Amino acid sequence: MKFIRKILPRIFFSASDFKKYREVIVKSELFDAKFYIENYLNEEVGSSRSFTKEDAIDHYLIKGVKAGYDPSNYFSTSWYLNRYEDVRESGMNPLIHFVLCGEQEGRLPRPPLLEQIEQLRLDDSQFNFTFYSTRTDGLGERLKSLLNAIVLADYFKCGFKFTWAKSSYLGNAHSIASPEDTFSEDFLQAYMVMDVPNNIVNIESEEDVGTLSSKNAAVRVSQANLVQQYPSLNSKLESGVFAQAFKTIQFSREINTAIEFANQIKIPSSCVSIHLRSGDIVYGRYRYDDRHTSKVVSFAQADYMMHRLAGHNVKVILFGQSDSVCRFLANKFSGLFFGDDKRVAGMSSLQRAIFDMVLMSRTCKIYAGNSGFSQLAELIGDANISVPEEDFNHESMAKHIIDILAQTECSDIDHYQRAFGCWHLVYHFKNVIGLEQAIYHVEKALEYTADCLFYRVVLATMYHEAQDFEKAGIELKIVLESKGQNTNGLGDYRYLSKFRYSDGRSPLHNYRDHLLQMSKSGIDGAEALFRATL
Numbered sequence: 001m002k003f004i005r006k007i008l009p010r011i012f013f014s015a016s017d018f019k020k021y022r023e024v025i026v027k028s029e030l031f032d033a034k035f036y037i038e039n040y041l042n043e044e045v046g047s048s049r050s051f052t053k054e055d056a057i058d059h060y061l062i063k064g065v066k067a068g069y070d071p072s073n074y075f076s077t078s079w080y081l082n083r084y085e086d087v088r089e090s091g092m093n094p095l096i097h098f099v100l101c102g103e104q105e106g107r108l109p110r111p112p113l114l115e116q117i118e119q120l121r122l123d124d125s126q127f128n129f130t131f132y133s134t135r136t137d138g139l140g141e142r143l144k145s146l147l148n149a150i151v152l153a154d155y156f157k158c159g160f161k162f163t164w165a166k167s168s169y170l171g172n173a174h175s176i177a178s179p180e181d182t183f184s185e186d187f188l189q190a191y192m193v194m195d196v197p198n199n200i201v202n203i204e205s206e207e208d209v210g211t212l213s214s215k216n217a218a219v220r221v222s223q224a225n226l227v228q229q230y231p232s233l234n235s236k237l238e239s240g241v242f243a244q245a246f247k248t249i250q251f252s253r254e255i256n257t258a259i260e261f262a263n264q265i266k267i268p269s270s271c272v273s274i275h276l277r278s279g280d281i282v283y284g285r286y287r288y289d290d291r292h293t294s295k296v297v298s299f300a301q302a303d304y305m306m307h308r309l310a311g312h313n314v315k316v317i318l319f320g321q322s323d324s325v326c327r328f329l330a331n332k333f334s335g336l337f338f339g340d341d342k343r344v345a346g347m348s349s350l351q352r353a354i355f356d357m358v359l360m361s362r363t364c365k366i367y368a369g370n371s372g373f374s375q376l377a378e379l380i381g382d383a384n385i386s387v388p389e390e391d392f393n394h395e396s397m398a399k400h401i402i403d404i405l406a407q408t409e410c411s412d413i414d415h416y417q418r419a420f421g422c423w424h425l426v427y428h429f430k431n432v433i434g435l436e437q438a439i440y441h442v443e444k445a446l447e448y449t450a451d452c453l454f455y456r457v458v459l460a461t462m463y464h465e466a467q468d469f470e471k472a473g474i475e476l477k478i479v480l481e482s483k484g485q486n487t488n489g490l491g492d493y494r495y496l497s498k499f500r501y502s503d504g505r506s507p508l509h510n511y512r513d514h515l516l517q518m519s520k521s522g523i524d525g526a527e528a529l530f531r532a533t534l
Helices: 002-011 013-025 033-044 053-067 077-083 086-088 096-102 113-123 138-158 186-190 229-234 241-248 255-262 299-310 323-333 349-361 372-380 392-404 415-450 453-465 469-484 492-499 510-522 528-532
Strands: 129-133 158-164 216-221 272-276 315-320 365-367 382-385
Touching: 002 255, 013 053, 013 365, 033 053, 053 096, 077 096, 086 096, 086 229, 113 138, 113 272, 129 138, 129 415, 138 158, 138 216, 138 241, 138 349, 138 372, 158 186, 241 255, 241 372, 272 299, 272 323, 299 315, 299 323, 299 392, 299 415, 315 323, 315 349, 323 382, 349 372, 392 415, 415 453, 453 492, 453 510, 469 492, 469 528, 492 528, 510 528
Parallel strands: 129 158, 129 216, 272 315, 272 365, 365 382
Antiparallel strands: none
16 A cells, blocks of 8 residues: 555645544544455455555555545435535545534434345345334324334335323323323234334434344334425425325224314414413423423413514414413413313313324414424424524514513413513523513512522522522422431432433423533532533
């Protein structure tokens, strides 16, 4: 390979750059010298000559990358250049780019599993896949995952299966019912399973499809938007494919009754939806951290949108798990709310949830947080989700919300809704309303729900930001004094300090830096809570 090094500086880059790039590749786990030599050098030069790792790297840098050779099974040169136009236009070596910055930017080293599956099906039509939907969380997320499995099974002409576990942690805020209450007997017999294969792979993983051990591979499908995950599908899937997939689900007789009624209701052609999801975020487990605050539109924010939309003669249909809040806003702004219809009022919580999803899908726009419930409605209908913070003026919205929260309480808006309204304002608009108003509204949230230790930690960080170390210490002291109250319930000290989500994060994850700074300021209790987040 000495001849390559001799002409290298004149043709490609300087000798110093070449040395640097070689060092980058040597340190990278994405260059497999044995793989490269066996697949490329032995073919080009012949297996009679012995090659070193240095020879292989030099060849890849000079000739291999131009020929589209892969440095290993875990990096695809041609695919990386085709996927990332900016890298291709820069002329930079794709492996060097990925190692130095591409990985940190979230770029992929090779085709995701779904694209590998597509190529494998083209090369070998006998290679079969079964797509599994196995979500155990809320109804919207489960149904989105099920739709993804059905759509992929139809696209690849493969099978699909699903599980439907009864999750004990969800509580009464969710509308999950038994499989028998949700689906028909024929559908369950055909597609539901109790367990999934041990060798199942996740569709978002970076697994190499070549590692699948048989021609009947199992792939777990998530609830994430397929087209956003795999933009190449956008031009391949037919319009309305998710709506059609929803129609192929054989629901139980009771659920079909709810769907039929949702499709029969006459609504204005230009009406929009406001989805006041609450459930576990206002009343349950997520009341004790900020993990899913953005999934919910608060009642005060909905009040602002109703006020603005009414000024433009736009009719609004209200959906939510608190009938009293929806009813209050509908009466105030002449909106539509079908929860008081006799046929709807008599529905089970599952029927009502499906009814809401289907009716919501018929509107022209959905104002909602990023909940799976509203996302499913978007998938199966013509409506598009609009995040309120993106469609309306922030200053105007924040001012209106502050005014609404300051108004005399009414029985239609319970303390949990009011507390969440205060917290939601701070979470989304702290930079607009300023620190003083933010502190005031977290204090108000605690007046409504004094048991929420999470609010106390947040309030302590804000007091610290305002240089009021004494008040910050008082709030943390209250939190720490609850440590001995071993209730094992949601929101207690044990939950804040010991609980971990599937991604390893604690309920106080977003406040770690604040707590560390408070510890450095000498505020008692901050270090203990900081360590609990690690």
